[in-house]
Amino acid sequence: MASPSPRRHALPPPGHHRRTLSSTLVDESVAAAAALVHKWHPDDAPAGGSLFLHGAEEDEARRFLRAAADLHRAMLFFASDVAHGSSHGLVEAQALLQTAMRRLDLELRVLLDDIDSIQSDHAADASRSRNNICAVAEAMMAAGYGKECISTFKTRRRAALTASLRRLLGFSPPVDHLHKITWDQLDARIIPSWLAAATAAFGSLFPAEKDLCDAVFAGDNAAVGEAVFAAVANDQATGLLAVTEAAAARARRAPERLFRVLDVHDALTEALPALLSVFGDGSEVAARAALSVAKVGEAARGALGSLEAAIQKEPSKATAAGGAVHPLTRYVMNYVVFLADYKEGLALLYDYDYDSDSSEQASPSVIHRLVSALLSKLEAKAGCYREAALSYLFLANNTRYVANKVAGSGQLRGVLGDGWAEAQSAKARAHVGVYVRAAWGKVTSLCTQQGGAEPEAVEAAVMESVGMQEQWVAADDETGEALRAAATAAVVPKYRMFYRRHGAAVRLTPGDVTAMIAALFGGPLDLVSQRHQEDPNPYRDPTRSPRQLFT
Template sequence: MPRAFDSSPSRSPPRQRHAALPPPHHRRTLSSTLVEESVADAAALVQKWHPDVSCSLFLHDATGQSEEETQGFLRAAAQLHRAMLVFAADTTNANDAGLVKAQALLQTAMRRLQRELQFLLDKHDQQQQQASSISAVAEAMMAVGYGKECISTFKSHRRTALATKLQRLLGFSPPAAAASGSGNSSTSSSHHKLTWDWEQVDDKIIPSWIATATVAFNSLLTREKDLCDTVFLRDAAVREAVFAAVANDQATSLLGVAEAAVARARRAPERLFRVLDVHDALTEVLPALLSVFGDNSEVATRAAVVVTKVGEAARGTLSSFEAAIRKEPSKATVAGGAVHPLTRYVMNYLVFLADYQEGLALIYEQADNAADTSSVSVVAASGTEHYSLSSSSISSSSFLYSYNNPIHRLVSVLLGKLDAKAGCYREVALSYLFLANNTKYVANKVAGSAKLQGILGEDWAEAQSAKARAHVDVYVRAAWGKVMAAISSSMSMPQGQQGEAKGVEAVVLEAVGMQDQWVAADEEMGEALRAAATAAVVPKYRMFYRRHGAAVRLTPGDVATMIAALFGGTISVPWHQSRCTEPLQHHPEDLSIKPARRPQQRLFT
């Protein structure tokens, strides 16, 4: 019998359950294996040269290790950095432990290299060949992301080393310069508060500064720049910034010492030479300064300001000196028509000043803002001050022979003042003796100084000597005029008139007595005065004596002897001991002085 149809729904066969899949298993690749092995190799070398190890890895002579081991350490640091990159790129986080290990090892290696950098920088000043090793360490540190630590260590160490060297050279610690980037590179405010007195400035500060500036800008800072260029060769911006951080403050502080020292001169004439010494030193180091720091650098700007201020101080001192000469009282004459102290001081001063002719040319060119195509110029921060160092200006004849030259002005003012003083003497003869003495002294000083003669002109001294000779001629006519007139008058009288004869003898004695205390500038001038008087008087007196000799006691020989005793002359037999009842006084000692190397005393009180 057929099976009845079952209308109930049929059951599905039971679903078979599957077991959970196991997590994927990390499969070591060849590359990861090599990375792990390189980390292990690096770990051994890093542990051997742990930062706590006191000896140096790079100073081979001291430790005895090989160059190969040194290079191996640098490669190990690079391998650790690459391993970190590989481990960090794994998104499975399976190599987190390797990443942590590599990072810790790299940090340790960098601390080692940071210490090595300090070792090498300590030795660099004694062994310049260390620069290549320093460069290798710096490159390794910067390549793995430790550039900030490298630069910080380098800047701190070199800044301290440079400051120590400058302080040792100066013999004192210069004030700290304004902080870089503060917007104010001028350090004058701090320098001007220093308590130096002029004796310190003159004896120690300026000589030490000149020597230090010469070494610093021509050598120390140049080597420092070379070191920065070598160590940070691959990045121009970095090496410029590092050098500026190391050297700018030291250089500007050194320039500030010069400014402060010059400020102590206070326009005193005898201090000008130290100001000019500073100016000469600045102009000598300026090319090296510009080469090291650059024309548009903060230090170049600071140098321009200092040079400008030193030039202003020099011009101000010379202007004050000129004004002092003009204000010297004309009535302040000297006894006997001698060389005036003003003449001596000014001419000695000009002899020394002539040694600075090239610097003076630059200083007055600076004042005139002279433009020259061959100049090396730097512009001050204000944008208005300009300093020009030009080789053509130094030899410019237009300055040498111009009234803008202070030496021309000062000697002209002096000669004018001497004319005014001459007019204050009561005796005309003494007035011209004064002019003869002082004019001859001026001429001799110029002739004796090749530089001063070159400035004033080859014919200038001879022209002054000719003026002195002309003054001597006028002096003789004025001093012996009464004698000549008396002799001429007596010659027209009959022989034997005793009154006329005695009158001639009297005026002769009067003339000799008047001149007895008068002074000659030097022996040469004394000889010229005696020779001129003898030539003018003795022949005429001899004619007088032939006519009236019986009526007088003075012979022509007596007159010649008296003239020979004037102005420091000597006589073999004192005529007055046997022929005259009124002895003549001896001539005072010559007033000439030997100039010091630099005038130190004040000219006017």
């Protein structure tokens, strides 16, 4: 019987061989990763510094990231091979991975805090810091630690944004108890800070935060980035918008608060494009911004409507003594001079088709309406004077004041039109002409009366006219000069002819009449003595005022 042939040693199944080889490689990668993880153990962070900062080798940071990825792959390998006794390897890899993720979470915190301290002129450092943040976040997300990564990112960036806004504003939005803050508190502190910071906040801070979110959560994680940015920035943005709504609510249709409201409206509309670009047209913040714009606009229109109504309701019988410029005229014109600085914002508020290069508009502006309401009220007030001359003096003074205000303001002149002030000046000159005829008509009529009036009657008429006007006033020196010049031109030539006809029978010389007119409306009294030297009269007492000479 033949002896049996020797048995050949069978080779291990190919699958088993590959498993053994793979296990060896995985064990080696875990061992290498363990050494690096232990070196940069998160519990030793204060002494060990940072992987990415404080002089650590950049290559070692990259090796740590690869080690974290190796541990994640090892964990997956061991999890699929537990039937062959790899549970110990799974536990070890998972523990090491958790430690590595703790370290990366710590690094993420440090990097997120550090990026705000980098000066804007160090672009290379800022770019390197952002790349490091992206690399750490990517490693954490890939290893299944996305929830922890997102939580850390939101917490740190929300705190950083709050701190940046606090430095910019002087307070942190949302402002606590904003509904309890008075207008004076808003006006003194909060609104000025908001105005100074709104453009920078919506134009720089929020876009920078959005760029960081987009960079860290890119690609398949873009939707995550949108949600993270909303969690970081929405409350801060709506807190800023709440300040504008508080300003609108406290304005209470009060005209004296309008300019603050217009400042807020201008700043808000200026920041709106950047806000919509960052947060998106359909976002919660965009909806809140649209509501804020509407509320601020409503408050501004309400304040202007209140002013227009107040002008119209001003009692017509409340006239100005001596035909002076009425306080209402000064208030309204000073108001509209400032208001004209907001012409572009007003065009948005009232949907004007305003062309900054032309005074032509499709419809009258609110400034037109306010000035028109004022002029109508001045006409009504003028009718309440008992003396016709004083009525027209009042109109001349107030119309001249209005015209000068418009002429002196380039913005207001641009709104009302270049010819508007000139037209008002022409009206003022016409009022002066009517005033002179009303105030001096009796004198000129007697001087030119057929057959000649009695000298006593003419002199009495002169004294009556002068006495009537002694307490009347001119809007300004220019208007006073125009009034005196017009009266002199209308009266003195006729009186001189009368004086020549009656000679010594007339005690008042033409020089006396000229001096009396010259002393009206704040004119120089020393003209009286000058006229006495030019045109002496034996009945004249140079120590007496023009009004007292013949009384």
